[in-house]
Amino acid sequence: MKARVHVTLKAGVLDPQGKAIAHALHALGFDGVRDARQGKVIELDLEDDDPEAARARIDDMCRQLLANTVIETYRIEL
């Protein structure tokens, strides 16, 4: 089965990549951009067929590797 993990910086954590994007958009004339933040999506192709087991396993993957839970939050989409 396919799963998607969205990893984003927690609110309040400085996001220089997002700031650079907002700055570049302003430079291109897109003045209506108040703010931009960048996160990542990881698309997983799993052998699991049981959504509940898959969710628990992905949660482990996030805590061990995919997300830095000190500064990032993650959301699992099955």
Add this chain to the structure above:
Amino acid sequence: MKARVHVTLKAGVLDPQGKAIAHALHALGFDGVRDARQGKVIELDLEDDDPEAARARIDDMCRQLLANTVIETYRIEL
């Protein structure tokens, strides 16, 4: 209004970052991972209130800056 842009590599484009993630997950004992691919999400805070106008503007942003349309596809979520 808030908008989200998902940028992912086109199918068939080599994704070394995704391969590294899959490899690291295997090394951690997550054997059920067939494949992993990494993309990015950009969260925008816009002054626009009209979803149609916002979508057109974000489409411009994607083509000019946010996505490399040679190797990436994007999806706009309002």
